[in-house]
Amino acid sequence: MDKLREEKLFKSLMLASLAIVVGSLFLVIAVVVWNGAPSLSLSMITQTPKGGYYLGKEGGILNAIVGSLYLAFGSMLLAIMISLPVALSLQKDYIGKTKAAYYIRLSLDVLWGTPSIVYGAFGFIVMLYLGMRASLLGGIIVLTLLQLPIMIRAMEEVVKLVPEELKEASYTLGATKLETTLGVVVKQALPGIVTAALLAFGRGIGDAASILFTAGYTDSLPRSLFDPVASLPLAVFFQLGTPFPEVQQRAYASALILLIIVLALSITSRYLSKRFMKNIIR
Amino acid sequence: MENLSLKNHISIQDLNAFYSGHHALRDITVEIPQKQITAIIGPSGCGKSTFLKCFNRLIDLTDGARASGKIIVGGIDVLDGSIDITDVRRRMGLLPQKPNPLPMSIYDNVTYGPRIHGIKDKKRLDGIVEKYLKIAGLWDEVKDRLKSPASKLSIGQQQRLCLARGLAVEPEIILCDEPTSALDPLSAQHIEQQLLKLKNDYTIVIVTHNIHQAMRLADYVVHLYLGELVEYGPASEVFKNPKEERTRAYINGTFLADLKTDAEINLKGNVCPYNFMYAKQALHDLSNGKLLKVVVDYPTAVTEVPRGMEADGHKVLSVKQINKTDWEIVIQK
Ligand SMILES: Nc1ncnc2c1ncn2[C@@H]1O[C@H](COP(=O)(O)OP(=O)(O)OP(=O)(O)O)[C@@H](O)[C@H]1O
Ligand SMILES: [Mg+2]
Numbered sequence: 001m002d003k004l005r006e007e008k009l010f011k012s013l014m015l016a017s018l019a020i021v022v023g024s025l026f027l028v029i030a031v032v033v034w035n036g037a038p039s040l041s042l043s044m045i046t047q048t049p050k051g052g053y054y055l056g057k058e059g060g061i062l063n064a065i066v067g068s069l070y071l072a073f074g075s076m077l078l079a080i081m082i083s084l085p086v087a088l089s090l091q092k093d094y095i096g097k098t099k100a101a102y103y104i105r106l107s108l109d110v111l112w113g114t115p116s117i118v119y120g121a122f123g124f125i126v127m128l129y130l131g132m133r134a135s136l137l138g139g140i141i142v143l144t145l146l147q148l149p150i151m152i153r154a155m156e157e158v159v160k161l162v163p164e165e166l167k168e169a170s171y172t173l174g175a176t177k178l179e180t181t182l183g184v185v186v187k188q189a190l191p192g193i194v195t196a197a198l199l200a201f202g203r204g205i206g207d208a209a210s211i212l213f214t215a216g217y218t219d220s221l222p223r224s225l226f227d228p229v230a231s232l233p234l235a236v237f238f239q240l241g242t243p244f245p246e247v248q249q250r251a252y253a254s255a256l257i258l259l260i261i262v263l264a265l266s267i268t269s270r271y272l273s274k275r276f277m278k279n280i281i282r
Numbered sequence: 283m284e285n286l287s288l289k290n291h292i293s294i295q296d297l298n299a300f301y302s303g304h305h306a307l308r309d310i311t312v313e314i315p316q317k318q319i320t321a322i323i324g325p326s327g328c329g330k331s332t333f334l335k336c337f338n339r340l341i342d343l344t345d346g347a348r349a350s351g352k353i354i355v356g357g358i359d360v361l362d363g364s365i366d367i368t369d370v371r372r373r374m375g376l377l378p379q380k381p382n383p384l385p386m387s388i389y390d391n392v393t394y395g396p397r398i399h400g401i402k403d404k405k406r407l408d409g410i411v412e413k414y415l416k417i418a419g420l421w422d423e424v425k426d427r428l429k430s431p432a433s434k435l436s437i438g439q440q441q442r443l444c445l446a447r448g449l450a451v452e453p454e455i456i457l458c459d460e461p462t463s464a465l466d467p468l469s470a471q472h473i474e475q476q477l478l479k480l481k482n483d484y485t486i487v488i489v490t491h492n493i494h495q496a497m498r499l500a501d502y503v504v505h506l507y508l509g510e511l512v513e514y515g516p517a518s519e520v521f522k523n524p525k526e527e528r529t530r531a532y533i534n535g536t537f538l539a540d541l542k543t544d545a546e547i548n549l550k551g552n553v554c555p556y557n558f559m560y561a562k563q564a565l566h567d568l569s570n571g572k573l574l575k576v577v578v579d580y581p582t583a584v585t586e587v588p589r590g591m592e593a594d595g596h597k598v599l600s601v602k603q604i605n606k607t608d609w610e611i612v613i614q615k
Contacts, residue, residue, distance in 0.1 A: 097345070168340060281382075281432075
């Protein structure tokens, strides 16, 4: 009887936690959709802000959408190019067992926990020193730094999961470490690598604090890497900060767009992962 | 008579192997003849897999493991740190215990080795795939789905794919570590048949637990026991007329059969000097000829207790692993 009670208690605890997770996700989406959907219009996603936009007049936030996509994809690509080699070299076949690797992991974990405003402040100082102004390039670089710890650690974990026998199979065929890493390890870990990249993308596209000073904000579309650039999180922030209800509603619409972009990317990467998964050895 | 014309292919001299302190192979000196099947037999944990891993230096990949001595293949010492190990490895195919297809299509599995070694021509690769899948006896079953993932094949098919993949880099030697133990009887028979055919062109070294398999396949037999070479010779002689008592016992199955013991002590949790003392004590209390069963879980004890007891003039009848951590040693006073 007692066992049965325990079982029941545990089951209700699990259900409660599940309800909290699903409930809060649902609530967030509901609030954003409820407040944002009414002001979501075609002009919102096809036009840049016209004069008086922040007083509730004509225009859209195309500048922020384009800016965020540039920033997020640019920084994700840059971060992948740096993270993948680092994650692969943290395998035990390379430097994984050394003292250096231990300190690299430690610093990455510290960086992971560092608030993004610190990255922003750091980037700002460096840019001041270099005489660079807030720009797309500055934003991409700071966002890359922000993504590196997550991406490297997540990629390292999936690379570590590649079974030893697979590497052994490659080595016994006369492959070198590099050939084994590129030909077998990356292939086997690819779905996980995609997930790791996506995790970092999520952090990159949603972050406001780090790009506040480094990417700046502008009502026009960026024409080069050295122009300042708008972004969705900051668009939400600025519009929520105005005293006009219509503009505040547009903040929710901007948040909704952000949500849709993240969702779309999630689904695409799921689909891609599935295709890569075909050959995976389980 | 024909034995006189046999050439040796692999010459092993004073081979020793260690796993971070554990002495897994001791002073092994033996010759492996060319284009013959040599079977390595011996009880579990005696170092058979370690022996094979020294040949292609896969042992390098284990932390804290090292091998010393010489393994000479075609004039080159494999254990010499300055040689190009990838070249040595491609000259020795390995068929593992559990098939390990690579995360790619059947076609790409077979061509993985050749592509690494610089063959790019599509026609040539197609030819390689067909040739080696046929040799491995898999062609007819997969010729219509070469592009499908290797992981979708049955275990037996996967093992034949691994054979084809290994052969595609054109090795001279095939190493097999219990290649049929994970397979169903039919697939196992299939692999055995392929190996018998392949021995015309390749030197084959096969580790096996299965005495019957060794009898069916082997031309030569190497018997290892607790990391030492017990006996070595042509299969017909070793199986019919072993020189060593321990080989006879192993072949007759006494090593593995359930022995009726007269006393039993459990030394789990003890480390080495104490293991000896307690075992000696227990043997002391028995009369001559009686059997004592000792259960240990300390890795070093698995080799050292039997060795110590033999040094004291007792006879070790069997050493076998009874679960993940525990070993059972039967000693006759
Ligand atoms: N990676 C390792 N680290 C430490 N000890 C090891 C390692 N691999 C093997 N050993 C030890 O070395 C000895 C020989 O192991 P090996 O795998 O060569 O035995 P085996 O004869 O192949 O056994 P089996 O028939 O069960 O496969 C055993 O005592 C084993 O516990
Ligand atoms: Mg083994």
